[in-house]
Amino acid sequence: MKVLIVGKGGREHAFAWKISRSPRVSRIYAAPGNPGMARHAACVDIGVDDLDGLVDFAQRERIDLTVVGPEDPLANGLADRFEAVGLRVFGPSQMAAQIEADKDFALRLMHKYGIPTGQYRTFTDPDNARGFVRDWGAPVVIKASGLAAGKGALVCHTVDEALRAVNRVLVDREFGAAGEKLVLMEFLDGEEASITGFTDGEHVVCIVPSQDHKTIGEGDTGPNTGGMGAYAPAPVVTVEMQKEILERVMLPTVEALAAEGRPYKGILYGGLIITESGPRVIEFNCRLGDPEAQVVLPLLKTDLVDIMEAVSEGTLRDLEIELDDRAATCVVLASGGYPGAYETGAEISGLEETEAGDDVLVFHAGTARHGGTTVTDGGRVLGITAVGENIRASVDLAYEAIGKIQFENACFRRDIAHRALARAGN
Numbered sequence: 001m002k003v004l005i006v007g008k009g010g011r012e013h014a015f016a017w018k019i020s021r022s023p024r025v026s027r028i029y030a031a032p033g034n035p036g037m038a039r040h041a042a043c044v045d046i047g048v049d050d051l052d053g054l055v056d057f058a059q060r061e062r063i064d065l066t067v068v069g070p071e072d073p074l075a076n077g078l079a080d081r082f083e084a085v086g087l088r089v090f091g092p093s094q095m096a097a098q099i100e101a102d103k104d105f106a107l108r109l110m111h112k113y114g115i116p117t118g119q120y121r122t123f124t125d126p127d128n129a130r131g132f133v134r135d136w137g138a139p140v141v142i143k144a145s146g147l148a149a150g151k152g153a154l155v156c157h158t159v160d161e162a163l164r165a166v167n168r169v170l171v172d173r174e175f176g177a178a179g180e181k182l183v184l185m186e187f188l189d190g191e192e193a194s195i196t197g198f199t200d201g202e203h204v205v206c207i208v209p210s211q212d213h214k215t216i217g218e219g220d221t222g223p224n225t226g227g228m229g230a231y232a233p234a235p236v237v238t239v240e241m242q243k244e245i246l247e248r249v250m251l252p253t254v255e256a257l258a259a260e261g262r263p264y265k266g267i268l269y270g271g272l273i274i275t276e277s278g279p280r281v282i283e284f285n286c287r288l289g290d291p292e293a294q295v296v297l298p299l300l301k302t303d304l305v306d307i308m309e310a311v312s313e314g315t316l317r318d319l320e321i322e323l324d325d326r327a328a329t330c331v332v333l334a335s336g337g338y339p340g341a342y343e344t345g346a347e348i349s350g351l352e353e354t355e356a357g358d359d360v361l362v363f364h365a366g367t368a369r370h371g372g373t374t375v376t377d378g379g380r381v382l383g384i385t386a387v388g389e390n391i392r393a394s395v396d397l398a399y400e401a402i403g404k405i406q407f408e409n410a411c412f413r414r415d416i417a418h419r420a421l422a423r424a425g426n
Contacts, residue, residue, distance in 0.1 A: 007069030011290035036364025118186030146178030336409030338379035
């Protein structure tokens, strides 16, 4: 079968790598793809926002399955466009994708159906928001309600910080259209966990829980990024807790969306805080997390194409999904200055040497080819993933691999998986 992958980041490279391992797949295309994906797929120059171009290409090439990686085309209705012309697509409809595209909608849904989350208020007027902040106090979380590439959440520890955050979202419009609405959320104290669930609109199967590292600085400091690393499994989510999350969060959310006339098919990602009173949702995403994709997909033994087909056909209940019992760690190599201003075009060396081992994978996120060399072309440049017998082994292998790759002004966090290592006494 022929598969088209929409996107060009580390998540999409992980999809391409995993799908290329399926004996059922004869040809993979990536739109627009990246130099790393080109090892597994034919890259075609169609942007993720060119919905007409993507549909036309899939029809012309008789694509059997299209996998949509990023959230923007889903929120813009790409899955609906494909289904309208009889093309199979993996990803939720535009209405279902609002679970990520509109945080105000997601929170209203959770409160309506009793899905555990925090208290919140939504504002469009900065004066009203500032007045509420002064009454509410701190700490508090302020978010742009729309899609902000993972950077629209501002954790404010003082009232002054929160007032400045209100201005950033509603006055300065730092997040553009994503900040037309501001969501003020209760600060939830606890450890974060990322839950990846496949759903066919009725059944949900959760794979290995992971933990992302959002902030740029070690010790979880500094501004939020799209993710500076991840590891799986996350020991904060025990087997018993994963069952609780499935029964109290993931299944009820899919049922709630169906009840609202928004049936959901695809990957439902739950970003949770594990509090003293149990798991509580801080956000949902309508796609696989990144860099979480780069640690959960290497630990998935079942053919990913089989899972996607079962989701599409509503037969997920009949499929047994097998997981690797080892651990994986991903460390993101970023351009200096990210998530602020950064330069591109730096030559990257050491890629071939790094990828020589069986248990190390290099996923491209922001790269390009210039004059026969691979250069930096984004804030997050590469995701170095290592698989080991346990978290400690995977962490050590990932950082060993990081040492082989060089480009000007490269930066990375040196404490990925620090919570898991602390739990294990390492």
